[in-house]
């Protein structure tokens with residue numbers, strides 16, 4: 001989180017997050033993170049001005065943690081999902097306590113692929129958000145509308161409703177990241193326009209303000225996700241309410257992801 005300046009200017013530190021989905025095993029993960037770190041070091045990337053996080057599969061996290069800690073790499077990392085439960089008879093699930101023990105900073109919750117393929121409800125997403133916060137992890141809460149939702153309800157109704165449920169159990173001051181990911185834009189090559197992303201991001205910030213207060217809303221980072229590439233990131237980052245990106249496919253290519261991280265080079269600030 002970051003503070004506001006006296007004149008209310010945005011000082012949120014952008015977050016560029018790579019959601020690897022079910023790609024790269026732990027050996028490939030080590031090679032990839034090394035290459036990414038070298039590439040960003042070579043380019044003299046200023047991590048204080050744009051934070052970088054990777055979200056590998058669960059089986060890679062220990063390897064990524066060991067590499068990042070041994071080489072003191074300025075990268076953050078997190079998991080792609082979390083159990084709503086702390087421990088017990090939940091075969092196949094991963095507790096937030098385990099993720100915290102591996103130094104995860106973040107956890108993605110409610111990605112549309114989990115909502116669709118695993119039938120995750122808004123209530124389950126909310127329970128996972130509560131579990132993440134309880135274990136000291138920052139939830140990256142994903143919301144977004146399908147093409148049908150867009151036609152029926154317009155752009156922000158569904159993501160706004162999803163976010164209201166997801167954040168209902170949180171207190172003012174909680175560090176949370178919101179990712180607006182229109183389902184029709186994910187993996188389709190057809191990104192939303194920067195103006196569409198801004199419109200929904202602004203509506204989502206109002207939800208955060210309503211539930212967690214103005215101060216928390218001013219500090220909360222809202223990301224756009226869905227076919228983000230090095231050649232379209234700048235347009236999103238020029239928007240007042242877009243504070244970074246959640247990147248899928250393009251986060252698996254070092255050159256492409258480095259280009260996204262170094263968006264300031266193309267924004268022209």
Ligand code: PGA
Nearest residue numbers: 186187226227247248249
């Ligand atoms: P994409 O995926 O960048 O491949 O569209 C985004 C996401 O699912 O987070």
